Amino acid sequence: MNATVAESLPRxxxxxxxxxVLRGVVRQLLETIGSLNGRVTDLQQQVEQLVxxxxxxxxxxxxxxxxVMDELxxxxxxxxxVKAVPAxxxxxxxxxxxxxxxxxxxxxxxxxxxxxxxxxxxxxxERVCPITGQERPVIGYEITKKLDYRPPELIVKVYKRExxxxxxxxxxxxxxxxxxxxxxxxxxxxxxxxxxHVVVSKFVDHLPLFRQEKAIERLGAHVxxxxxxxxILEASGSLTLLxxxxxxxxxxxxxxxxxxxxxxxxxxxxxxxxxxxxGRLWVTTVPARDGPWTYFGFTVSREHxxxxxxxxxYCGSLMSDDFEGYERLDSQHVKRGLCWAHAxxxxxxxxxxxxxxxAEMLERxxxxxxxxxxxxxxxxxxxxxLKMRQELALPQLIAIKDRLDLWAKRTPPxxxxxxxxSYALNQWPRxxxxxxxxxxxxxxxxxxxxxxxxxxGRKNWLFMGSERGGRAAAIYMTLVATCRxxxxxxxxYLTDIFGRIMLHPTHKLDELLPGNWRPVSPQA
Numbered sequence: 064m065n066a067t068v069a070e071s072l073p074r075x076x077x078x079x080x081x082x083x084v085l086r087g088v089v090r091q092l093l094e095t096i097g098s099l100n101g102r103v104t105d106l107q108q109q110v111e112q113l114v115x116x117x118x119x120x121x122x123x124x125x126x127x128x129x130x131v132m133d134e135l136x137x138x139x140x141x142x143x144x145v146k147a148v149p150a151x152x153x154x155x156x157x158x159x160x161x162x163x164x165x166x167x168x169x170x171x172x173x174x175x176x177x178x179x180x181x182x183x184x185x186x187x188x189e190r191v192c193p194i195t196g197q198e199r200p201v202i203g204y205e206i207t208k209k210l211d212y213r214p215p216e217l218i219v220k221v222y223k224r225e226x227x228x229x230x231x232x233x234x235x236x237x238x239x240x241x242x243x244x245x246x247x248x249x250x251x252x253x254x255x256x257x258x259x260h261v262v263v264s265k266f267v268d269h270l271p272l273f274r275q276e277k278a279i280e281r282l283g284a285h286v287x288x289x290x291x292x293x294x295i296l297e298a299s300g301s302l303t304l305l306x307x308x309x310x311x312x313x314x315x316x317x318x319x320x321x322x323x324x325x326x327x328x329x330x331x332x333x334x335x336x337x338x339x340x341x342g343r344l345w346v347t348t349v350p351a352r353d354g355p356w357t358y359f360g361f362t363v364s365r366e367h368x369x370x371x372x373x374x375x376x377y378c379g380s381l382m383s384d385d386f387e388g389y390e391r392l393d394s395q396h397v398k399r400g401l402c403w404a405h406a407x408x409x410x411x412x413x414x415x416x417x418x419x420x421x422a423e424m425l426e427r428x429x430x431x432x433x434x435x436x437x438x439x440x441x442x443x444x445x446x447x448x449l450k451m452r453q454e455l456a457l458p459q460l461i462a463i464k465d466r467l468d469l470w471a472k473r474t475p476p477x478x479x480x481x482x483x484x485s486y487a488l489n490q491w492p493r494x495x496x497x498x499x500x501x502x503x504x505x506x507x508x509x510x511x512x513x514x515x516x517x518x519x520g521r522k523n524w525l526f527m528g529s530e531r532g533g534r535a536a537a538i539y540m541t542l543v544a545t546c547r548x549x550x551x552x553x554x555x556y557l558t559d560i561f562g563r564i565m566l567h568p569t570h571k572l573d574e575l576l577p578g579n580w581r582p583v584s585p586q587a
Contacts, residue, residue: 101475104416108479111415172208217282220254245562247298252290258298259557261291266539267553269516271524292528299535301564306541308572312356316349317379318502320510323386324517327526328363328533339526342533344540345373346514350504352441355548355578357513359540361533367391380500382507385490398500401493402507403428409483417480420470424483427463431456435505442502449501457498464491513544545577556580
């Protein structure tokens with residue numbers, strides 16, 4: 064032990080002889096030890112979470128059939144049901160947890176791919192029959208299919224715009240010239256297919272522009288990242304109204320998910336020069352049953368005013384996290400449900416601190432999700448879903464509430480379990496809201512899945528170069544995310560849209576949305 068630390072510890076001979084005073088000293092020491100133990104628990108929890116993020120799996124799947132959890136759950140069941148709690152449904156047998164395996168058989172190549180036939184002849188030495196000396200006839204082929212790769216090629220399109228002069232004796236009519244090719248960038252050197260390739264490479268394949276620059280050089284051309292950046296920035300302006308149409312589709316649905324994530328933003332200061340601040344990307348999407356519509360927005364901060372501005376005029380249900388900015392929304396027009404996956408996550412993270420209580424809560428939440436999966440998610444089963452939630456899910460939720468109230472009385476509020484319990488109790492009315500509305504989902508996973516590509520992308524392109532760049536990125540993310548959910552090839556879609564958007568009537572923009580889009584030609 065360090066000599067300085069040892070000298071600072073109290074010695075037995077320094078303790079008072081008075082029993083009353085000594086009792087007070089012991090009480091103070093016990094309080095100090097309890098406080099230090101709580102601090103150690105918090106630090107251990109932080110270390111475990113950091114280690115899990117670095118080396119553990121990102122999934123929060125919990126297997127209730129583990130041996131340790133079986134013992135804990137058995138102890139919970141021995142306590143018997145909580146008084147004044149409605150009877151819960153009979154327990155369901157839990158299947159063994161198995162990891163999905165990926166098949167390793169030969170792939171079936173679609174017929175839409177280009178097929179080339181290569182005939183491999185029999186060697187000359189084996190073509191002649193050894194008995195008759197005649198050449199063997201061909202009776203068939205052994206067919207083997209292999210997928211090959213050829214590097215893409217860059218093509219320079221030379222547009223020759225026809226010019227026609229005036230006829231004799233009518234020189235005053237002047238010269239007429241064919242219109243320039245359709246595209247979103249006036250006098251740009253990059254054609255629509257190249258622009259679409261740059262956008263898809265960055266926002267779908269997460270390749271920053273400097274990597275794309277190197278890849279293009281391997282194909283024999285040099286296009287600077289600055290040129291690519293300037294062109295896709297300018298091209299995004301023509302797609303603004305299209306992205307706003309996607310937002311309108313989300314709002315018209317009446318039930319939406321919403322989430323946000325930070326992203327670094329490079330800004331120019333008057334005195335300090337360039338510096339990095341934290342911007343925000345927001346995602347709004349609809350449940351999978353209601354269409355592919357997914358909208359991204361960009362703001363320079365997470366101020367509450369951005370939420371008020373964005374949801375101005377919206378009337379319907381909203382599933383989100385517990386961000387305080389949503390509190391400013393008018394409760395008469397926006398019904399806010401809270402995500403059960405968020406509440407569950409806090410108990411998942413408290414397992415090392417309170418394994419018994421965490422195991423019980425994870426199992427109870429799992430049963431809620433099991434009830435949800437028992438009814439189809441489409442709107443045709445809304446009546447059955449509402450009945451299931453009222454008759455089966457609500458009694459389980461009442462039982463959960465009783466357990467939370469019990470744990471809140473005996474758990475330190477700063478302990479991991481105490482924080483999880485406090486979160487659930489503070490947000491309980493919103494956690495319960497989904498039982499009153501059959502259209503409202505139980506969690507916000509749809510938005511979290513939609514925003515996940517942003518986390519992958521910012522590890523590669525690192526930051527937004529400007530506020531204008533952030534807004535352009537949000538427009539492209541809106542279209543490619545909607546394409547993904549609609550099952551549309553974003554490269555084919557953007558190539559076609561870039562060539563049509565400038566002359567397309569504004570009142571017919573719905574025709575160009577990814578969920579409604581039809582290419583002009585089969586080759587598009």
